[in-house]
Amino acid sequence: MKFLNYxxxxxxxxxxxxxxxxxxETLSSSSFFRSAGGKGANQSAALAKAGAKVTHAGKIGxxxxxxxxxxxxxxVDTSLIRLYEGATGQALIQLDKHKQNAIVLFGGGNVQIRKEEIDQSLALFSTGDMLVLQNxxxxxxYLIEEAKKRGLQVCLNTAxxxxxxxxLPLNLVDILVVNEIEGAALANSAKGSSFGEVLNALVQTYPASEIVLTAGKGGAYYGYKETRLHEPIYDLPVADTTAAGDTFIGYFLTSRSLGHDNQRALRYACKASGLAVSRLGAMGSIPLANEVFS
Structure with a gap:
C-alpha cells in the first residue's frame, strides 16, 4: 500500500x-524556537518514520x-509539494507551563491548492492505496470524492x-479519526457522555467508517460495526503535546499496513504518541520505528 498525504x-x-x-495582555516568553510543522507534514513524517511509503502533496512558498x-x-517523497509566490503556512504556538498549547494558524500555501493539481496527484495512485487528509x-x-472514484481508501483526521x-462527504471516509471534543460534536452527544457513548454514537452515525477516537489521558478507542477496542495511554512525562495526534495516526495506519490487527495498531500508535509528547517540538519529536515496534 502507498499513502498519499494531501x-x-x-x-x-x-x-x-x-x-x-x-x-x-502582553506576555514575555521564556523561550522561542522555530520548527517544521503542519498536521499534514507531521503525519507524513510519522508515516515515513514508521516505515510506510508515503508521498506528501501540498504547497509552500x-x-x-x-x-x-x-x-x-x-x-517522504516530496515530488508533489508545489511552490507558489507567497508565504508558507504558519502556526504561532503558545506552550504553557502545564504543557498545553494554543495555536493560531495562517493558511499560506495550504489554502492555495488548485483542483487541477489534485487531479494530477491522484492520477499517480490506484486502487488499494490510501489518501490521508486533515482539515x-x-x-x-473534492479530494475525498475524487479519491473514492479512483478506488483509493480515505483516512480523514477532523482536526x-x-x-x-x-x-464534508463523511459517508465516503473509510477511517475517521477524531479526538474526544471533535467526536462529541460530530455525534451530537450530550454533555458529559462517556468515551464509549461517543464512540457508539459515531459508529451509528457513520456506519461505513471505521472510527478511531483519541481521548487524551483516556487512551484510544476503535469502533466498527460490532467491534469495540480500547488501548490505554503510554504514560510518560509530558513535554509538548503538539504532535500527539499526528504521530498516533501515522503509526496506526502504518501498523495496519504491516498486517497488524487493530488492537496491536492502537497499542503501537499509543506508544508512539506517548514518546512524542515526552519531547519538545512537533515533527522532530516523532519517534523512529525501532523505538516503537521493538
Whole structure:
C-alpha cells in the first residue's frame, strides 16, 4: 500500500509561556524556537518514520524549502509539494507551563491548492492505496470524492475541527479519526457522555467508517460495526503535546499496513504518541520505528 498525504505544511513558531495570553495582555516568553510543522507534514513524517511509503502533496512558498528538505530526509517523497509566490503556512504556538498549547494558524500555501493539481496527484495512485487528509487545506470534499472514484481508501483526521467538517462527504471516509471534543460534536452527544457513548454514537452515525477516537489521558478507542477496542495511554512525562495526534495516526495506519490487527495498531500508535509528547517540538519529536515496534 502507498499513502498519499494531501496536507498542510507549516512553519511552527513556538513560544514557551507561563499561561496562554489573554485579550489585551502582553506576555514575555521564556523561550522561542522555530520548527517544521503542519498536521499534514507531521503525519507524513510519522508515516515515513514508521516505515510506510508515503508521498506528501501540498504547497509552500520559497520560505518553506527547509521543510521539504526535512521531509525528504525522513524518507517522504516530496515530488508533489508545489511552490507558489507567497508565504508558507504558519502556526504561532503558545506552550504553557502545564504543557498545553494554543495555536493560531495562517493558511499560506495550504489554502492555495488548485483542483487541477489534485487531479494530477491522484492520477499517480490506484486502487488499494490510501489518501490521508486533515482539515488544514482547501478542497477536502473534492479530494475525498475524487479519491473514492479512483478506488483509493480515505483516512480523514477532523482536526482542526470547524463547521466545514459537517459539510464534508463523511459517508465516503473509510477511517475517521477524531479526538474526544471533535467526536462529541460530530455525534451530537450530550454533555458529559462517556468515551464509549461517543464512540457508539459515531459508529451509528457513520456506519461505513471505521472510527478511531483519541481521548487524551483516556487512551484510544476503535469502533466498527460490532467491534469495540480500547488501548490505554503510554504514560510518560509530558513535554509538548503538539504532535500527539499526528504521530498516533501515522503509526496506526502504518501498523495496519504491516498486517497488524487493530488492537496491536492502537497499542503501537499509543506508544508512539506517548514518546512524542515526552519531547519538545512537533515533527522532530516523532519517534523512529525501532523505538516503537521493538
Amino acid at each position: 496536507g498542510s505544511v507549516n512553519i511552527d513558531l513556538v513560544f514557551t509561556v507561563d499561561h496562554v495570553v489573554k485579550p489585551g 520559497s520560505d518553506g524549502q527547509f521543510l521539504v528538505d526535512l521531509l525528504s530526509g525522513y524518507g 488544514e487545506i482547501v478542497h477536502t470534499s 482542526p475541527f470547524d463547521e466545514k467538517i459537517l459539510g
